[in-house]
Amino acid sequence: MLQYILKRLLLMIPTLLGVLLVSFVVIQFVPGGPVEQMVYQLKSHGSGESAGNTSGGTYQAARGLSEEQLSQIKAQYGFDKPAHERFWQMLKNYATFNLGDSWFRHASVTDLIWEKLPVSMSLGISSLLLTYLIAVPLGVAKAVRQGTRFDAVTTLILMIGYAIPSFVLGVVLLVLFGGGSFWQLFPLRGLTSDDWESLSMMGKVMDYLWHLVLPVTAMVAGGFAALTMLTKNSFLEEINKQYVTTARAKGLSERRIFWKHIFRNAALPLVVGLPEAIIAAFFTGSLLIETLFSLDGLGLLSFESVMRRDYPVVLGTLYFFTLLGLIGRLLSDIGYVLLDPRVQFGAVGEGAQ
Structure with missing residues (x-):
């Protein structure tokens, strides 16, 4: 296990170098610097x-x-320096997590990330929790009721939600519930009200959550389908396995078979992917959603940096996000081993020897 972790950590180095090198080379040929x-x-x-x-x-x-x-x-x-010298200097700075300074915002890239991160984290974590809380139980219900009218109707609803772009849904929500032509139930922009500082602690929490309703709804509407179908197919695969038939033949109740055997095995892919999904949720700032609801997050920062050719911000954020993405994938693999003792990394290679 330790040997596998060390190998993965060492493999992160060429991966990061490859991503940075390709991005750096592409940037050299982009006009309008x-x-x-x-x-x-x-x-x-x-x-x-x-x-x-x-x-x-x-x-x-x-x-x-x-x-x-x-x-x-x-x-x-x-x-004023050659490209290879600038690239080498950038790598030395990134090795010490010095991401440099923005050329146009007059602030360090690290400070900009930490400044915009709360907005993207609020959107990402809220959408992730809502997706799992609804999609997983719905997927289980669809697996148990495979082929019924409930399965057909929910599949149709999921496909409709998946087909509607999040930006279009956001516009519809604003028109319906943001004081457009119908009801003014939710705020139009931002994550806090003008009188947020004067509110109590509970009032601040409720105000913050109230501002998240429309953008989070627009973000997660299309994300239910993939996770719901993954959950359904995972449970159906386990339900049709031989050990379930054997357990029924032994006289075990359906409730015990489901919760003790089927659920634990079927939920493994969902639980294992959770660390990577959580890290990814920190940076799921959607440019269109942030623009539509006037949310100053990482998505808007990345877009403006690309448009203004603010290369320190573009490369610094890319390095940071890639590094955390690799760490998230490693945590998912480690979680797979911890939750399923049957999986042993390196067993295939040792057997081949």
Whole structure:
């Protein structure tokens, strides 16, 4: 077990290097980088003021930038060094979890992540809990009632919910319940009310949850189908196995067979994937949902960073999310071993030897 964990940890290094290398190389060929944006802003500023201001600096900016000014701009963003030196410096900083500073927000990438993380965590964790609390019992019920009208009707509802994009559903919810053309039951934007500071502790909790209702509903409506069908198929597979028939032949009650044997084995894939799902839920900030409900989370941060070519934020967040994703996958594998003693990592390789 320990040997397997060490191997997985060592394998994370080339995976991270590969992700960063590919992203870094792609970024080098993306047009409209920070240097080009700064040059364009200086030229636009100079041309806009040249008619009313005849100072030497403005006139020079209107005509173009000198080589010295262009070199200063490149040095400001670190583009005065070769690409391989910049990549190597980035790797050394990332090894010490120094993600650098944003070029346009004038803050460290780490501070930006921690600032936006609560919003994405609120959406992700709430949607994850709601999905599991509804989808798992529904999947079990569909497995037990396989082929009945209940199974057919719920499958139809799940497919309709899965087919509706979350953004479209969010617009419909705002129109219906956000004070559009019908009822004003839920707030339109943000996660807190204007008088949030004056509320009691319980009032703050209820206000926060009340603001989450519409965006979380829009996010999870389509996510029920996959988990529900996974749960149903997992339980159906266990129900049709030989040990269930043997248990019935021994005279065990259906209740005991289900909870002691079927449930424990069928729920294994769901429980094992939970650590990875929890970590992923921290960063499930949906750009469209955050934009629609005016939520300043990681999804909006990533989009704005890509559009503004804020490469330290783009690469820093990518590194952070990839690292946590690999850790989540490792925790899921470890949980599989702990919950199912029959699984032994390395057993296949040892047997082959």
